[in-house]
Amino acid sequence: MPHYARRAFACCFVLACPASALADVEYLDSEQGRVTVEAIAEGLEHPWAVAFLPGGAGMLVTERPGRLRIVGGDGRLSEPLTGVPEVYARGQGGLLDVHLSPDFQQDRLVYLSYAEAGESGKAGTAVGRGRLADDLSGLEGFTVIFRQQPKLSTGIHFGSRLVFDGDGHLFIALGENNQRPTAQDLDKLQGKLVRIYPDGEVPDDNPFVTAEGARPEIWSYGHRNQQGAAFNPWSGRLWTHEHGPRGGDEINIPGPGRNYGWPLATHGINYGGQPVPEAKGEVVEGTEPPHYVWETSPGISGMAFYDSEAFPQWQHNLFIGALVDQSLIRLQLDGDKITHEERLLKQIGARIRDVRLGPDGHLYLLTDSPSGKLLRVGLDAR
Structure with a gap:
């Protein structure tokens, strides 16, 4: 399972953050004790995703305009890494998710998702990988392994999150580019969860491999704009939102070949207050x-699912960032059932773009802002 890989990975990672390098700690009340919030790094331009490097080498952070940086244990930001692909940095587009290869210790591969321009002036989500240089200065030999086709976005609804399972597959959670009906079209990759091998090849057991007129990469469809994906460490099932x-x-907990409804089924309405035209x-x-x-x-x-021993009160909880509500959502789980919800960190008034469980048991958050922050969140042990 994916969390086993993370546990093994964590044993060789020590986040070296001396107290002198951190901003003052904020203490915020919650149902499970006082939450601690520390700013690890500041001055990031619309940061989108964070990934932890082994051996105390810091954290990779993407910035939506197209920069990939390393945040050191002392909070210092590196210069932008070289070898990053050119991105379509308009609207919600740009450099998006980052994920290390499950075999990073051997291959040093870093996976990136990003908005990529097409010949028509429109864009779609692409995913590629490159080797992180030994001196951490850049990515070498970056190669595109996946392209969302056709390219239909004028700047919104790219998705996207990357997640590996324990069987050698890469899942890519995509948006529908604000072209609602395409989420139901199996000949298009808009509004889909796709499943490929890390080199871009399509597994033979994908649900639509033999379906005429369907894209073989598709795992599930009928999605709108997916910006969260993680494997539940207790059930082994992939969750997306x-x-x-x-x-x-x-x-959702997407199953192979299943239709998750958009835009035919929805609990929402259009932003102007009118019903979604296709909704039934x-x-x-x-x-x-x-x-x-x-x-x-x-x-x-x-x-991020919480399965660390650092803060037992958070065991069997799921944490999700909220942009509009400007909070960290804590969902309490009983098996797959969500039994309770709490909104945390509303006092800091920040749009939370990414949530990751760090090897030290803390949660690491990125705030979406022209001067965004990397936050380290835990519970007060006193």
Whole structure:
């Protein structure tokens, strides 16, 4: 399972953050004790994703305008790394997710998702990989392994999150480029969760490999704008979440070949207050209902299950960032059932773009701002 790989990876990683390098600690009340918030790094331009390097080498952070940086243990930002692909940095587009290869200790491969321009002036999500140089200065031999086709975005709804399972597959959670009907079209990659091998090849057991007129990469469809994906470490199942329109943000547990409804089934309406034209209701025959839904959209982004021993109060919790609500959402789990919700960090008033569980048991958050921050969040042990 993916969390086993993370545990093994963590044993060789020590986050060296001396107290003198950190900003003052904020203490915020919560149902499970006082939450601690420390700013590890500041001055990041619309940071989108963070990944932890082994051996105390710091953290890779993407900035949406197209920069990849390393945040050191002392909070210092590196110069932008070389070898990063050119990105379509318009609207919500740019450099997006970052993920280390499951075999990073051997191959040093870094995977990036980003918005890529096409010949028509429109864009789509692409994914590629390159080797992190030994001196950490850049990516070598960057190669594109996946392109969302056709390219339909004019600057919004790219998705996207990357996640590896324990069997050698890469899942890519995509948006529908604000072209609603395409989420139902199996000959297009908009609004899909796709499953490929790390080199871009398509597994023979994908659900639509033999379906005429369907893209073989597709794992599930009927998604809107997916910005969260993580494997549940206790069940081994992949969870994703996506933005609804005005209302209807949702969590799904995508199964192979399943249709998750958008835009036929939704709990939301258009931003102008009118119904979604294609919508037939909240529940539509032939589509899967959401596992969990917010009638009022918090604007969700980033997702991390908590299975560390550092803060036992957070065991069997799921944490999700909220852009619109400017909070960290804590969801308490009983198996796959979500039994309780709490909104944390509203006092700091920040749009939270990414949420990751660090090897030290703390949560690491990125705030979406022209001068964004990397935050380290825990519980007060005193």
